[in-house]
Amino acid sequence: MLDVKLLRENLNLVQSELNKKGGAPSFDRWLQQDTRARELKVKIEELRARKNKASEQIAEKKRKKESADSILEEMKQVAQQVTEMQSEQVKVQEENRQFLLTLPNLPHASVPIGKTEHDNVEIRQWGNRPSLSFSPKSHWEIGERLGILDFERAAKIMGARFVLYQGLGARLERALINFMLDLHQSKYKEMIPPYIVNRESMQVTGQLPKFEDDLFHLEAEDAFLIPTAEVPLTNIHRGEILSEEQLPLHYMAYTPCFRREAGSYGKDTKGLIRQHQFNKVELVIFSLPDQSYEWLERLVLDAEEVLKRLNLHYRVVSLCTGDLGFSSAKTYDIEVWLPGQGQYREVSSCSNFETFQARRADIRYRTTSGKTEYLHTLNGSGLAIGRTVVAILENYQQADGSVVIPEVLRPYMGGVERIT
């Protein structure tokens, strides 16, 4: 949620920033309603002050056993007025809140201006593409041939965009989860949160109210399967006031993630790239405002470290204004090289949300001088597991069709060096 004061005092700035991100709505109605809401507030408070005074007088008279009928009569009318004004106030406030919830975050000054992913800016690269003496196969060909990925049977069990990991495939997935959690262990506190969350939690991180179609919904409970661990992790401190000394807080969690992928029919229909259910290790940071951009840089490095240890070539890009997510002020994507596809694919997305989520969640901290301020939230994948499996299969494939296991993973796979 954006700062209402900023909207009131510098609407032009907000509009031009939103235009960078892809368009600003009309604020006419909101401005009108916001003014009305404030008028009503003042009037209601005045009437209430009168009511409270009168109440004391009535109590006084009753104690003295005097008649209070005249005041009582007047107060009945005042009470009536207050009730009417309040019902209008509630309506107006709710409408304004709903409008504010649909506004995306503003981009940070350092974010490159652009419209689509083609305008994203590469920040750096690491490592080299593997030199293969044969024409590389896609991970689904490799996986099916080795009997470690079974898309057909997963489709029988549930449908398209699901996979059944088998044998060493399942073991590789589990090895990666443990490897990543162990790698981040010294900096991030490990959590196992609920994988099902309520509406309020989804609203905080920005999935609701605008993107309900992307979520799996449980009708009976009016709850949702999490699309990322960001949701439960960020909501840990919802409604809390932390102390300045507690910050920053670093959390991580491995969770499955569930996404409807509505609107991406026909995209990446084959393989592990775009699944309805996938595994991910997520990193979340709660930071003091003036330190959050330093933490964003470190967060990206923490995610990159995974790929370095796996010796996988990747690049880091800074998303342009048009490609930024709804809640994000700045995002770096880490894209790993996939020989089988001949392209880079995102395995991690690291974002600073500044106060956007903290406002929705009402997460604040008390400064040493006693003031309460909104803190900044950040998160990043560290990493998406399924896509990392893709990268390993495609980068470590051999001419004979086998796949070599990266050295750092072998202890996690009972010493297995190669899948044949």
Place this chain on the structure above:
RNA sequence: GGAGAGGUGGCCGAGCGGCUGAAGGCAGCGGUUUGCUAAACCGCCGUAGGGGUAACACUCUACCCAGGGUUCAAAUCCCUGCCUCUCCGCCA
């Protein structure tokens, strides 16, 4: 799933429909006393929003789990939801 109890300030814990933003205690802060510590004593001690001020002071409004309702007036009465606890049943 069935039966019952309860949710009050950082914590414990009182609370009659009006004099309760809320007794009392603990913790915390300031001070007196003190060789130091401890103890004792005195004072202060919730949050948010508005007005006001150079800044204080001061003042108004809201908040006793959340949302509705009754009433001139609700922490207190009624309804719904959420959460916690106890007992029974079921169960990984």
